[in-house]
Amino acid sequence: xxxxxMNKNATVAERVSDLLSRMTIEEKIxxxxxxxxxxxxxxxxxxxxxxxxxxxxxxxxxxxxxxxAAKTRLGIPLIFGIDxxxxxxxxxxxxxxxxxxxxxSSWDRELMREMAKVAAKEVRATGIHWTFSPVLCIGRxxxxxxxxxxxxxxxxxxxxxxxxxxxxxxxxxxxxPDSILACAKHYVAYGETTGGRDSYEADVSRRKLKSTFLPxxxxxxxxxxVASLMTGYHSNDGLPCTTDKWLxxxxxxxxxGLDGFIVTDWDNVKSLHTKQKVSPTIEDxxxxxxxxxxxxxxxxxEFYEAAVKLVKDGQVDIEVVNNAxxxxxxxxxxxxxxxxxxxxxxxxxxxxxxxxxxELAMEASLKSIVMLKNDGILPLKPTxxxxxxxxxxxxxxxxxxxxxxxxxxxxxxxxxxxxHREQAVTTLQAFQAASKQxxxxxxxxxxxxxxxxxxxxxxxxxxxxxxxxxxxxxVGDTLAQNGEFHDRANLDLTGKxxxxxxxxxxxxxxxxxxxxxxxxxxxxxxxxxxxxxLCGFNSGTKGGEAVKRVILGEHNPSGKLTISFPYHxxxxxxxxxxxxxxxxxxxxxxxxxxxxxxxxxxxxxxFGEGKSYSQFEYSNVYLKQVVIEPNxxxxxxxxxxxxxxxxxxxIVQVYFNDHFSSVTTPIKQLxxxxxxxxxxxxxxxxxIKVNFSDLALVNSExxxxxxxxxxxxxVGASSKDKDLITLEFEVTQTTKVH
Ligand code: NOJ
Numbered sequence: 001x002x003x004x005x006m007n008k009n010a011t012v013a014e015r016v017s018d019l020l021s022r023m024t025i026e027e028k029i030x031x032x033x034x035x036x037x038x039x040x041x042x043x044x045x046x047x048x049x050x051x052x053x054x055x056x057x058x059x060x061x062x063x064x065x066x067x068x069a070a071k072t073r074l075g076i077p078l079i080f081g082i083d084x085x086x087x088x089x090x091x092x093x094x095x096x097x098x099x100x101x102x103x104x105s106s107w108d109r110e111l112m113r114e115m116a117k118v119a120a121k122e123v124r125a126t127g128i129h130w131t132f133s134p135v136l137c138i139g140r141x142x143x144x145x146x147x148x149x150x151x152x153x154x155x156x157x158x159x160x161x162x163x164x165x166x167x168x169x170x171x172x173x174x175x176x177p178d179s180i181l182a183c184a185k186h187y188v189a190y191g192e193t194t195g196g197r198d199s200y201e202a203d204v205s206r207r208k209l210k211s212t213f214l215p216x217x218x219x220x221x222x223x224x225x226v227a228s229l230m231t232g233y234h235s236n237d238g239l240p241c242t243t244d245k246w247l248x249x250x251x252x253x254x255x256x257g258l259d260g261f262i263v264t265d266w267d268n269v270k271s272l273h274t275k276q277k278v279s280p281t282i283e284d285x286x287x288x289x290x291x292x293x294x295x296x297x298x299x300x301x302e303f304y305e306a307a308v309k310l311v312k313d314g315q316v317d318i319e320v321v322n323n324a325x326x327x328x329x330x331x332x333x334x335x336x337x338x339x340x341x342x343x344x345x346x347x348x349x350x351x352x353x354x355x356x357x358x359e360l361a362m363e364a365s366l367k368s369i370v371m372l373k374n375d376g377i378l379p380l381k382p383t384x385x386x387x388x389x390x391x392x393x394x395x396x397x398x399x400x401x402x403x404x405x406x407x408x409x410x411x412x413x414x415x416x417x418x419x420h421r422e423q424a425v426t427t428l429q430a431f432q433a434a435s436k437q438x439x440x441x442x443x444x445x446x447x448x449x450x451x452x453x454x455x456x457x458x459x460x461x462x463x464x465x466x467x468x469x470x471x472x473x474x475v476g477d478t479l480a481q482n483g484e485f486h487d488r489a490n491l492d493l494t495g496k497x498x499x500x501x502x503x504x505x506x507x508x509x510x511x512x513x514x515x516x517x518x519x520x521x522x523x524x525x526x527x528x529x530x531x532x533x534l535c536g537f538n539s540g541t542k543g544g545e546a547v548k549r550v551i552l553g554e555h556n557p558s559g560k561l562t563i564s565f566p567y568h569x570x571x572x573x574x575x576x577x578x579x580x581x582x583x584x585x586x587x588x589x590x591x592x593x594x595x596x597x598x599x600x601x602x603x604x605x606x607f608g609e610g611k612s613y614s615q616f617e618y619s620n621v622y623l624k625q626v627v628i629e630p631n632x633x634x635x636x637x638x639x640x641x642x643x644x645x646x647x648x649x650x651i652v653q654v655y656f657n658d659h660f661s662s663v664t665t666p667i668k669q670l671x672x673x674x675x676x677x678x679x680x681x682x683x684x685x686x687x688i689k690v691n692f693s694d695l696a697l698v699n700s701e702x703x704x705x706x707x708x709x710x711x712x713x714x715v716g717a718s719s720k721d722k723d724l725i726t727l728e729f730e731v732t733q734t735t736k737v738h
Pocket of ligand 1: 083266568
């Protein structure tokens with residue numbers, strides 16, 4: 001007779017309960033243990049430790065481990081996790097999309113979903129069922145090495161983007177061959193560590209956690225049913241996330257009803273003892289991690305033996321372990337891993353490098369490009385007599401263009417000639433191809449290097465400049481300057497990049513700057529002196545082609561920044577939704593004109609900013625209702641007119657401000673947006689709904705309430721005051737939400 005847990009007709013709950021009843025303590029603890037498959041000795045432990053999960057292992061290697069797991073006493077399948085965070089990038093043939101920061105400039109919900117769907121298919125085709133994505137950290141301090149992994153600086157937008165990404169990965173049903181588990185990380189406020197230093201402590205109060213950092217995670221759990229959360233490396237207010245029972249159990253599992261499991265980040269458990277020093281022993285670290293509510297421990301090999309002992313000695317209640325095992329097994333059953341899906345391996349050839357996937361990558365790269373300045377030089381007419389000088393360290397550098405998490409887990413070992421080279425199009429390559437098409441001339445001089453501070457080609461550049469009609473300078477940073485534990489105290493252009501730009505400027509040849517970088521850089525000189533400035537951050541395999549299309553007017557840019565650029569690193573953090581206070585905006589009467597005496601209060605480039613070749617005009621902005629009863633959503637309508645002769649896309653943004661409230665609130669807060677395609681010369685009517693609950697603040701009792709009173713609603717093209725039209729509405733009653 002088939003055991004219930006192997007009976008496909010039984011419910012998942014029945015199968016989990018039956019399997020749990022058959023498992024030994026050792027088998028249970030094994031399910032909670034996740035080891036990196038690429039660290040020597042770890043795969044040898046599969047049978048001995050009853051390992052439940054491996055990370056960083058794909059394709060045939062994963063299949064071989066899965067076959068071994070099938071032969072164990074209970075045959076419990078493994079679940080593999082991987083950092084497929086902007087495509088299944090660790091696989092050379094996979095589709096590499098723009099990074100989260102880059103793609104978020106599209107403000108395109110559907111695109112987020114579609115990219116995740118492609119990644120899910122490709123991940124699944126290599127025998128993996130779980131990606132450690134999306135990143136819900138808030139990118140407010142550009143010094144932080146991992147800003148590229150975020151959707152930018154705004155918590156509300158992060159919630160919107162990540163909800164779509166999760167839907168794309170997970171689909172309707174995990175048993176579908178195209179679905180994988182998503183993992184919302186890093187729970188929580190990991191981007192807020194002091195000074196932008198990766199994994200440092202964060203000083204965030206519970207009120208700030210509830211008002212700013214938890215909402216995107218709540219959306220991922222409640223709205224898109226994310227299957228897993230990953231705890232941050234760091235501590236909040238002195239408490240490591242890994243030991244924070246309130247955060248893991250009370251908030252995520254009990255209040256939000258997380259229907260999934262929580263995995264720690266890399267070696268978080270051992271770090272409680274070795275780094276954060278809150279645990280005098282490894283056993284204590286394991287104890288704390290278990291009782292706080294972590295279900296799976298990543299990369300702490302010591303966990304297995306210590307946890308078995310803790311349970312056998314009666315120090316950890318078996319029910320704590322049962323609960324964690326059940327959460328993991330539930331997902332394994334839902335994924336169909338006990339049935340045919342564990343060995344499901346669709347034809348890789350059909351999925352990888354599929355033209356439709358690459359078309360989507362192209363679309364994503366195009367939508368990610370933000371035009372930050374254009375004095376009229378763009379679009380460039382590709383006439384036959386033109387000589388274009390392409391220059392800069394990132395003009396032909398795949399590693400710099402694709403950015404972090406693109407080259408396997410030993411990322412720094414990637415070489416520019418091998419990985420992803422086939423499908424990648426750099427700016428230089430795109431212009432070389434275009435020169436054949438249009439008949440213009442392209443010259444290339446690298447000019448400077450991001451890392452090698454000695455490298456310069458002053459003479460070669462001078463020679464090329466005498467022939468050039470226009471220069472496209474691709475500057476920024478490269479992989480070695482960002483990512484985990486690669487924070488920067490200085491965000492200026494490194495090496496001789498600045499000198500190179502100044503040489504070009506001095507020559508009088510028009511200068512178009514293409515910023516290929518993992519983050520905002522301090523480039524006021526560029527903003528002032530370049531004729532045009534484009535920024536795609538790490539804009540994916542087709543990033544170079546996308547920039548070329550924008551420059552030559554084959555594509556009308558539509559991207560808008562989701563992160564502000566500081567003038568100077570000392571100005572950080574410089575996000576738009578700072579709290580009411582003694583800012584320039586409302587301090588005229590006191591004479592406090594600027595916060596710093598040597599620096600503007602506003603950023604160099606602001607959240608929501610980005611230009612188009614079209615000109616858009618906003619009119620007829622009105623609210624459906626100006627008196628808002630509790631739990632009634634707000635509707636704002638407007639007309640946007642494309643006053644130009646080319647079709648364009650505008651990203652309409654809606655912000656609000658609560659005039660007077662019991663606690664300080666942001667001067668403005670994004671609460672809605674819409675990407676609108678508007679044909680040349682035409683007008684489009686737009687209606688955007690704002691959820692009543694999004695108007696909430698967290699009061700001093702830590703309750704989420706919408707307080708009665710007057711609010712402003714601001715509608716327009718960016719977060720800058722000059723781009724916004726302001727209306728007012730009244731909320732009639734203070735109302736608790738969530
Ligand atoms: C550490 C990183 O912080 C996390 O984002 C990643 O998912 C894990 N390592 C696994 O690679």
